[in-house]
Amino acid sequence: MATPLTADTLLEALRAEGVDVVEHDGWRTHNRNHKGAWGPVNGVVIHHTVSTGTDSSVALCRDGYAELPGPLCHAVIDKAGRVHLIGHGRTNHAGLGDSDVLDAVVAESALPEPRRNDTDGNAHFYGFECVNLGDGRDPWPAAQLDAIERASAALCRAHGWQAPSVIGHKEWTGTKVDPRGFTMQDMRARIAARLSAGPGQGTGPTPPPADPGRHQPFPGAGFFTALPHSPVVTAMGERLVAEGCSDYAEGPGPQWTQADRRSYAKWQRKLGFTGSDADGWPGRTSWDALKVPYSG
Incomplete structure (x- = not known):
């Protein structure tokens, strides 16, 4: 269990991990705290948006809709690998899930199949919505997967968590299928590799150091x-x-x-x-x- 990061500490942690951060107006105070607690926090939930386009996806997640007011996550990760901060505090992203899953996340142990919805995940998790249709065909660019890895690792590093603290929405509740198009097992392996290295280092598609001479070397x-x-x-x-x-x-x-x-x-x-x-x-x-x- 952990106290949620302050907005400043969250931003610092993301940038230290090499995340390309976009701050949207009012993100530091945009939340649903009037509806209940946020914290102690125990992990990170990864989602897909079932939408296309960065601007429209960010707007949807920031504002929500009549049945589910925003913010719908803490940040939106677009296909170019940018992490758009839109909320800080309680957000409508995880909903109800399985208390046995929460216990496993806290213990950083193997996850059970979610079988019941008896626990408020919005109080216990950070949430990243990732721009993708979620149909199994919409691609996940390498830059986007790298950003998911980096952003998740940033929060883990800041809280002293390990990769098992990062789960998919479908691992929290049996009523959801996201994220679809990559496996959380692979993503957790990437996060674990990054955490074993120093901040800002890891497995993503970072170009090699540039030659300080006249011309830029081929970055691959x-x-x-x-x-x-x-x-x-x-x-x-x-x-x-x-x-x-x-x-x-x-x-x-x-x-x-x-x-x-x-x-x-x-x-x-x-x-x-x-x-x-x-x-x-x-x-x-x-x-x-x-x-x-x-x-x-």
């Missing part, structure tokens, strides 16, 4: 397929524009988009690549030829 194909939000992407886009390979309606900016991929494909074709070698995903040869300035 996985860096781009994780749809990063990085100054490296802006610097790359500016070089593509300078080379006459722009397909941008606006920008370029730090978030990797399909406009970046289309522009990069133009650069690949300019170099003479064809077919799958000109698919818009950067490779080492074309990257080195682009000579992207070092962006720190």
Whole structure:
């Protein structure tokens, strides 16, 4: 059991773990505390939103709806790996669940199957809603999974918990199926690996350190397929524009988009690549030829 983190301590813990945090207006005091206690807290519950789009998903989780007023979680994790803070305190995310599951979370032991709904989870858990349709087909980008891992590990590290303190909503109650599309066993393994390392380190798709010389070294194909939000992407886009390979309606900016991929494909074709070698995903040869300035 633990006293909930203050808003400042929560923010500090997330940033120390390398989380890309977006603070929304009023998040520090947006809660349902007038409906009951928040705390002692015992763990983290992971959800999917059954929605698409970052802005609309954040608005839904912040405001809720007539039958279930917001906030519906403490933070929304979007597909680009950004963690949107929208509430602090009691939120309408976990609902009723099994007291035997809560006992297992407290003991950090194997979870039983949830068979009854006799305990108020909103009082005992932090909640992260993750943007996904939850149909088993909507993809979970690497950047989003990395953010779930980092944000969960941040709370565990701050409270002295281990990975078994992080559960899925479907592990709390038999009335839910979220999250769907990855397994909580795999996610807990990732969190455990991160906790065994220092803060900010771990298993996610972090690009290798940049060369402090003139040009940015190739950060690896996985860096781009994780749809990063990085100054490296802006610097790359500016070089593509300078080379006459722009397909941008606006920008370029730090978030990797399909406009970046289309522009990069133009650069690949300019170099003479064809077919799958000109698919818009950067490779080492074309990257080195682009000579992207070092962006720190």
